[in-house]
Amino acid sequence: MEKSTWTTKVGLAQMLKGGVIMDVVTPEQAQIAEEAGAVAVMALERVPADIRREGGVARMSDPELILRIKEAVTIPVMAKVRIGHFVEAQILEAIGIDYIDESEVLTPADDRFHIDKHQFTVPFVCGARDLGEALRRIGEGAAMIRSKGEAGTGNIVEAVRHLRDILDGLRRLQALPCEELMTAAKELGAPYELVCEVAATGRLPVVLFCAGGVATPADAALVMQLGAEGVFVGSGIFKSENPRARARAIVEAVTHYRNPQILAEVSRGLGEPMRGLELEAIPAGQRLAPRGW
């Protein structure tokens, strides 16, 4: 019997496919998420929209809060650590969290290096803006990738950009002859072996979700039609007028993302979505997506 193999780490993400992972800040929100049909919850102290508004250093949440959320639900619980903060990751592994998100939403702890994720038995998900970044994270041991988007904005434009960049990168590599792959690896800043692998298969070797700006069922279906395998919703649910109804509708939209009749039905009468942010309204230094290297 072998525990925590690459197959079981990637496998849990495979079980989350076609599902919605919701940010929650209290046990009550976690229960609303579970009852709405979330496949997992992300336990944290503040959703990205509040982190953005309040400023200051954003760190791993109090393990006490994460454990209370874990006790409130039966679905998998994820939590975030700062980029490069391997001790926060050791703490989350020690309390039996199901997945760790090494996240640009928190203030980075290391401005040059990400966590060596191969050293952990708990699996990691990491954000990426393009194929090179995705393959660097997988090279470090990430068992799941999410396109970054711009968290806490309720604006889908960056999520679409990053998802398209990752998928375009895969399509380009597939068209290249073998002798061009080493140069492609150099230009992507990605491990050569992984570049060769994805050029042959046309897909990442791990599950690809979309994150950062999903606020409506239509947003969720849009990124699914573009090629995401599932969706993270951060501020979009609990910063809206009717979180219970919106959570259910986004779950149903991800299941029936190619069925406009059902999308129309589930989108009706949900109340106000979260108030969005124009990207131009965010000062350059306060963008989250460029964090990570």
Place this chain on the structure above:
Amino acid sequence: MEPRIGVLALQGDFQEHLAALARLGIARREVKLPHDLVDLDGLILPGGESTTIGRLIHRFGLREPILEFARSGRPIWGTCAGMIVLAREVDPETRARTQHLLGLLDVVVRRNAFGPQIESFETELEIPAVGSEPVRAVFIRAPVVCELGPAVEPLARLPDGTVVAVRQDNLIGTAFHPELTGDDRFHAWFCRQARAARACTSPEQASCPAE
């Protein structure tokens, strides 16, 4: 006549099941709404999150059509979350506050029976029904079967005796994921059941040979 297999495609690793059926050259279809069940000879409920899949079955009117599918004698196989959804009962300690079950398989299951994700594991299992060579079994936040009704036959056990695969007439449940290993013997065995069920429900066929 080759069977046609449906894979419930509400949430979970249904693409992995479809890929296994494709490798075997079996006709297959995603099942998202009741009309997708028409003309199928077998149905697979994939791995995923049982609370999510159960809720979506209920929401999109699939409960009665799946129960009718089972009553017709056609085989249904649930892997991991799929087995939970098939079950009669989830033990109270691991049951979600709202847990929609089909109640077809006369078993009590314990969800997430091995602990958090870091306890997920792979092992070799003897499954005589499927073949003499052991099967590589992947357990991910996996359930176990803790009570079996009189009509339920255990198909595989862990070394400590825990039941991790069962069969009750045309219903099959596995706590692990044959769809993740590239070893398609379990899928081939399931398709043989579907082929046999098709032979015995077609009008010109008088007898029903057991598999």
